[in-house]
Amino acid sequence: xxxxxxxGGGLVQPGGSLKLSCAASGFTFSGSAMxxxxxASGKGLEWVGRIRSKANNYVTAYAASVKGxxxxxxxxxxxxxxxxxxxxxxxxxxxYYCTRPHYNILIxxxxxxxxxxxxxxxxxVSS
Amino acid sequence: xIVMTQSPDSLAVSLGERATINCKSSQSVLSSSNNKNYLxxxxxxxxxxxxxxxxxxxxxxxxxxxxxxxxxxxxxxxxTISSLQAEDVAVYYCQQYYSTPLTFGPGTKVDIx
Numbered sequence: 001x002x003x004x005x006x007x008g009g010g011l012v013q014p015g016g017s018l019k020l021s022c023a024a025s026g027f028t029f030s031g032s033a034m035x036x037x038x039x040a041s042g043k044g045l046e047w048v049g050r051i052r053s054k055a056n057n058y059v060t061a062y063a064a065s066v067k068g069x070x071x072x073x074x075x076x077x078x079x080x081x082x083x084x085x086x087x088x089x090x091x092x093x094x095x096y097y098c099t100r101p102h103y104n105i106l107i108x109x110x111x112x113x114x115x116x117x118x119x120x121x122x123x124x125v126s127s
Numbered sequence: 128x129i130v131m132t133q134s135p136d137s138l139a140v141s142l143g144e145r146a147t148i149n150c151k152s153s154q155s156v157l158s159s160s161n162n163k164n165y166l167x168x169x170x171x172x173x174x175x176x177x178x179x180x181x182x183x184x185x186x187x188x189x190x191x192x193x194x195x196x197x198x199x200x201x202x203x204x205x206x207t208i209s210s211l212q213a214e215d216v217a218v219y220y221c222q223q224y225y226s227t228p229l230t231f232g233p234g235t236k237v238d239i240x
Contacts, residue, residue, distance in 0.1 A: 035229075045169075045177065045220055047229040061227050097176055101224075112224035113167040115188060117176035 002026040002116055004098050009121030012088055020083040020121055022098030030054060033101050033110045034074060034081040038094035039120075048072075048096070051081065052110065066092075088125045095120040129153050129223050133232035139240040146208040148235045150221035155201045158225065165225035168197055168206045171234075172217045180219075181206065213239060 008020040022034065033056070036048040049062035051072040060072050071084040081098055099114040130153040140146045156165045164184035169177035179188045181197035184204055194209045208215055216239060221232040 044233045045222075045231040047231070063228050099176075102182070111182070112165075112229055113179060113182040113222070114169075114177070115179035117178075120176055 002100070004100065004116060004118035006096060006098050006118045006121040009096065009123045011124045011126065013127050014088060014090055014125055016088050016125070017084070017086045018088065018123060020085070020096055020098075020123070022081040022083075022118060024079045024081070024098075024100070027100070029079040030076040032103055034072070035099050035101060035112070035114065036072060036081075036083050037097045037099060037114070037117075038092075038123075039097070040091075040094045043094075046094075048083070050101075050112075055108070056110075085123070088123075090125050093123060093125045095122050128228055129156065129226060129230050131221055131223055131230050131232035133219075133221060133235050135235060136233070137236040137238065139238045140208075140211045141240045142213065143210050144240075146211050146215070146237055148206040148219050148221075148237070150199075150204040150206070150232050152202045152204075152223050152225075156223045156225035157201050164200050164204070165223055166197075166199070166204050167222045167224060168195075169220045169222065170215075170217045171220065177220065208237070211237070211239070 003025045005023045012018050033052045035050040052059045069087045074081045097117050097120045099117040101110040101112045132151045134149045166184040168181040171177045185197040196207050198205050218234045218236050220234050
């Protein structure tokens with residue numbers, strides 16, 4: 001069974017930093033891109049960013065709202081993806097989900113529809 | 128960026144009746160290279176993460192009941208629940224994966240009338 005488990009959320013002051021983790025199991029993590037999506041309370045889903053696999057050079061991409069402040073990384077030996085969040089703002093308060101895109105073996109590329117999703121971890125940025 | 132809109136914001140449908148949700152993209156998500164629409168639908172119940180329902184605009188994900196169907200092409204898409212069940216009460220989101228940044232619609236809340 002594919003499982004994604006986020007951790008590391010909590011309360012942080014504006015301007016502070018936090019690092020989230022996403023532990024994966026049940027699939028070949030090293031061959032998969034990983035994405036982060038967030039959801040403010042009572043609001044919709046916002047894509048945060050992604051990191052591709054080693055075969056795709058660990059290329060990252062970010063939403064404009066977090067670019068330059070957030071960094072996605074991964075440790076394939078630990079089957080874990082990370083979201084380093086710096087210079088946090090109150091508007092970054094949200095549940096953060098990690099999720100996995102579908103990998104098309106035939107074309108060797110990700111198709112960015114997501115299944116499954118982790119349960120999420122809550123990040124609260126407040127003074 | 129591709130902007131996704133959904134209508135209505137919410138709807139209430141009687142049990143066993145049809146529910147229809149519309150999703151529109153600000154530009155086409157139909158690829159000319161493979162003739163596929165890069166559009167997915169998700170269901171999110173309170174306190175839970177989203178769950179994939181549909182990808183490629185009309186392909187049901189594994190284990191999704193066949194009362195859920197997706198249709199449309201280009202910029203206009205529809206998610207239909209043919210016979211609403213109590214367990215279908217949720218918020219439904221469309222998502223384009225044609226280009227980065229990936230974007231979601233604002234969601235449509237479905238309730239029982």
